[in-house]
Amino acid sequence: MTTDSTLTPEQILTAAEDVLRRYGPAKATVVDIARALGVSHGSVYRHFPSKAALREAVTQRWLDQAHAELSTISAGSGPADERLHRWLATLFAAKKRKALEDPELFATYQALVGELSSTVEEHIETLIAQIAVIVRDGVDRGEFRPADAEFTARAVFQATAHFHDPVHAAEWKHDRADADFEAVWSLLLNGLRAG
Amino acid sequence: MTTDSTLTPEQILTAAEDVLRRYGPAKATVVDIARALGVSHGSVYRHFPSKAALREAVTQRWLDQAHAELSTISAGSGPADERLHRWLATLFAAKKRKALEDPELFATYQALVGELSSTVEEHIETLIAQIAVIVRDGVDRGEFRPADAEFTARAVFQATAHFHDPVHAAEWKHDRADADFEAVWSLLLNGLRAG
Structure with missing residues (x-):
């Protein structure tokens, strides 16, 4: 007590x-x-x-649970492509874990999140800013093609919605979900990389 | 009568x-x-x-309503990048129209669709096959980098889920939805294009 x-x-x-x-x-x-x-x-x-x-x-x-790890990856050093891949894969793994291991609590939080749109928007802006840090590093080092980091980060976040937006949670238990993630990642990486 | x-x-x-x-x-x-x-x-x-x-x-x-137009674009001639952009933009416009102009009927169909997963899966496979036709053309003509067309088409479809999957319908009324679509498109096009 x-x-x-x-x-x-x-x-x-x-x-x-x-x-x-x-x-x-x-x-x-x-x-x-x-x-x-x-x-x-x-x-x-x-x-x-x-x-x-x-x-x-x-x-x-609840929203912040995976943040510490993501924030460390974003602020880290090393090649931008590896960091971005690790960041996205870590986010996907964290979301999948929450959705599949404790579906009841996940549903509960979905209901809460639906009522707190400004909290969710802030959460998303934080995540996009973390991606932007990695994109900016990649551009600065000549690994990625020149691009507006914020703009590109938002596009990367939206293009990977399948693998982090809870509206897609029902699809995460499919056997091919990880292969699908890697296929989208390859396409995005080709789009980011300097020619 | x-x-x-x-x-x-x-x-x-x-x-x-x-x-x-x-x-x-x-x-x-x-x-x-x-x-x-x-x-x-x-x-x-x-x-x-x-x-x-x-x-x-x-x-x-209901699912097939936009198909005729999409199928014509897919089977058409002209540069693969323009066709793929037109195909994705046409799909997004059709979905948006359905969701925003008649939200009640849209919700009704979402309920029906939820009960008919095999019908939806077939529908999705048809759409991915249409993208694959365009990707294959682009690769054959040297506009797109060499790639497995089916595999790449599936990645393109998933990376644009934000702009056609009904689970994202609530976001389609945002002012920036079209700009977001173009940003994701640019990233994907960079990923597809021959270096």
């Missing part, structure tokens, strides 16, 4: 995720979360001023 | 679409369709042996 004085935001978010998984986003309440933690609901409100703020924080954490 | 003896499959499919639009796929019945045409439901069954066969035919017609 957690005591009110030692309660951390992280513990609340973890408990919130459990409660969401169990009850779904429509039915989950702050009281359920407080009960799961053995604290008063006032203690939860001390960290998150409203149910809306808590929902947003828990969604943000 | 239509008489039983002059009733054509095309009239039945058009009436079926009206009925689907009005009642939705769950509630629409063959009796409703016969009533709309002023014929007995036996007359409808003379052309379509079951409700399932009728649903499949009406869905097939």
Whole structure:
């Protein structure tokens, strides 16, 4: 049992995720979360001023889960083509894992995400900016053809939607999903590479 | 009023679409369709042996609507890059028109399509085969780099999912959708072109 004085935001978010998984986003309440933690609901409100703020924080954490790794790849060194491939493959693997290993929680988050379009838009802008860092490096080093990095990064992100946009999750369990990813990647890489 | 003896499959499919639009796929019945045409439901069954066969035919017609034009572009002559661009832009325009001008009917067909995965798979294979014809022409003429046409066509189709897959329909009304399409197209064209 957690005591009110030692309660951390992280513990609340973890408990919130459990409660969401169990009850779904429509039915989950702050009281359920407080009960799961053995604290008063006032203690939860001390960290998150409203149910809306808590929902947003828990969604943000979910969206950010693969970010640390992606951000490291984006900021790394080494050939741009290898980094971009690793970045895209890591994103695809993370999304696939979430969708296939815990489909119920994935569906729950899809519902939350549908209500928080500005949170999702920010998330997408962050991801595109990470791709742009790699594209800019590639162009600067002469590995990639000259291009507007932001513009190209957005095109790369959209052209790989099949392999990260949750609307395609039903297709990720197909045997050929990884081969399809590599085929799209090859085509994009040819498009990026300096002639 | 239509008489039983002059009733054509095309009239039945058009009436079926009206009925689907009005009642939705769950509630629409063959009796409703016969009533709309002023014929007995036996007359409808003379052309379509079951409700399932009728649903499949009406869905097939919906999927095929843009096919004639796409097929003409695919089989045409002229530079492969222009044809491929026209083919993809025509597909996107047709999908956008359906989704934005008659969202109710679009949703109805999405529900039908969800139940008929083999019909959809065939539809997709037909589209990919049309792209492959253009890619093969481009490779044969030295406009495109050497590549397996079927494999490349599938990659092109998947990389442009944003601009034809109905799961992305909500994004098609954005102001930047057409610019996004052109950005992805440029990247793909660079990937296809002979160096």
